[in-house]
Amino acid sequence: MKILIIEDEPRVASFIKEGLEEKNYKTEVAYDGLSGEKAAKEPGIDLVILDLVIPGKNGIEVCKSIKSANPDLPVLMLTALGTTADKVTGFDAGADDYLVKPFDFPELLARIKSLLKRKTHTTQQPESLKVADLELDLLRKVAIRGGRVIELTAKEFSLLEYFMRNKGRVLSRVDISEKVWEITYDTGTNVVEVYVNILRKKIDRDFEPKLIHTRIGMGYIFGDQQ
Amino acid sequence: MKILIIEDEPRVASFIKEGLEEKNYKTEVAYDGLSGEKAAKEPGIDLVILDLVIPGKNGIEVCKSIKSANPDLPVLMLTALGTTADKVTGFDAGADDYLVKPFDFPELLARIKSLLKRKTHTTQQPESLKVADLELDLLRKVAIRGGRVIELTAKEFSLLEYFMRNKGRVLSRVDISEKVWEITYDTGTNVVEVYVNILRKKIDRDFEPKLIHTRIGMGYIFGDQQ
DNA sequence: CTTCAATTATCAGAATTTTCATGGGGAAGG
DNA sequence: CCTTCCCCATGAAAATTCTGATAATTGAAG
Structure with a gap:
């Protein structure tokens, strides 16, 4: 503090x-x-x-x-x-x-x-965010899951932070691209999908339960339930 | 206060x-x-x-x-x-x-x-709609009835939200297709009937009281009475 | 009470949309 | 010059959405 x-x-x-x-x-x-x-x-x-x-x-x-x-x-x-x-x-x-x-x-x-x-x-502004067994260290800018330290790039970190701060609610591609990329989402890009895919490989691929869930036609929801 | x-x-x-x-x-x-x-x-x-x-x-x-x-x-x-x-x-x-x-x-x-x-x-208010014992979680985009979480697709959610926001009033097929599908209703399609049918299976089939009611020649009305 | 036309319900795929996964080019920074 | 990161493009895969045909129900008339 x-x-x-x-x-x-x-x-x-x-x-x-x-x-x-x-x-x-x-x-x-x-x-x-x-x-x-x-x-x-x-x-x-x-x-x-x-x-x-x-x-x-x-x-x-x-x-x-x-x-x-x-x-x-x-x-x-x-x-x-x-x-x-x-x-x-x-x-x-x-x-x-x-x-x-x-x-x-x-x-x-x-x-x-x-x-x-x-x-x-x-307003919980701690030094780290936790969802299930995943921890995001806001100071070191790394994720920790299952005792393993997972390095993240700037965009990956930004996206994961946005997910974790909004766990349990559906986030549309528009929401995500506005908050994380600060762009007005036009259908000509698929950055969001690409980065969700990268994040999944890093934080979900080798672990259970999965935390990033797709809601087809709506967006993504982050959390351990469902 | x-x-x-x-x-x-x-x-x-x-x-x-x-x-x-x-x-x-x-x-x-x-x-x-x-x-x-x-x-x-x-x-x-x-x-x-x-x-x-x-x-x-x-x-x-x-x-x-x-x-x-x-x-x-x-x-x-x-x-x-x-x-x-x-x-x-x-x-x-x-x-x-x-x-x-x-x-x-x-x-x-x-x-x-x-x-x-x-x-x-x-203290932000939880965003959800309630009619009888049915709850629609606008953040998680799921319905909850009888303690069970009911997954919905985008169109199903959209239709149910429209019903719940307009409970107790008759909604014609024209109203519904304009608001939910954003199309001008032409008699050549029966998407509305199809989706009402799907919704009924999900939220009414296994529960009482029924919430979706047909008003022949008029449309549908949502609510626990009549 | 029966019949009939209109309306609504149901169902199985076809069509469409959405998402996943991957490779590669360009930019930025050491 | 080389590495890392970011984003675009592509095609395959998956899920949703819609169509069209048929069955069931309703209300009114005979």
Whole structure:
């Protein structure tokens, strides 16, 4: 779990940073609004701790920007201003929680845990995806099945990830080519079939149960049932 | 949106209740732990405001019980105890947020909005159609009746979906062939009859009540009555 | 109550569509 | 220059969809 801290006061920033790293969270620090906003849009960030008063760009603005780009990324607002009006403004900007300085570190930690728990519980963005006995390592970009590591090319990985994130529902060729190839599907190509075929050889050929199923006239469905 | 308030102090309870109702939330109040726990398990509750100190059963216990029965139901803890230790305990019990008395109503409202927004954002409605004991899973593209999964081809699915979306009204062959086959009905074909026949074998043959009914000279009507 | 025409149900293949599997050419990157 | 990856093209195989013929049912008239 990686947490981005957007805070201009070095003492506060390092206080949080060290406390979190002691609890085995990865951290990243940004000292102003613009660089923080940019950092928040990088992949791999699981939560943002955002000070309301920072140089460069207002914390409220940064929060709105983060939330419009990625609504599922939890933002915990942090500020010395403790009046109700400020809190309401913070929530309206999309913040998921609000903490007033000075605060005790255990409370910060508890609120972070709550936000992350909710996140993994609802929008599950783990480091790997699992379906039946197949695991897709999102960091190493490889698949693992039956104890064997299966290397994947970029397109193969992308297709398998799309399948696994949408297990249990029929995906049409149009869906697949739009999401994985970002093309408008025209009947003149059969890339989807070719790559499904390649994936089958890699992850289904030597294993049971089969995970990629054809639904003729509809598309494909991924999963261990049926 | 309906909010359950578990709070023993009548003044606080009615203060929250009236404030929320002014904002067009429906409310329900329970004055002790046991009745609150029971009320939280009724369907229709979207959020619980839970006082930590209540008679009958400890707030922490009630919270754990609610969360084990329905992890997606947001719980906002409310208490006069403002120490960090208490907050951590509350979060550990599964509370999604924590507010210390005395509080300003706008802040409570802001926190409630935040929790509800998250809920509606994540809990997506399952896409399926139901008529009598027949269910059509629009994601998996299969029918389910009497606990049995019934596989369908593309045309069969399309026809059944059209029937189910228009249950209780007579559909002529012209309607059906235009919507399902996207052809202008000419009397030289009997595809509709053929496919109705196939569907009947799959979803009606082994079950009661019958759902596909012929209206001679008019077309077909779908539903459990007549 | 029977007969008859119109309508609907059923069935077996034929026709069509859809999918699988494979080889090869071109582009990208070391 | 060589390897890897991506996509197109092709034909075979499989499944679905449709046709056309025949059987069954319905409703009305005799």
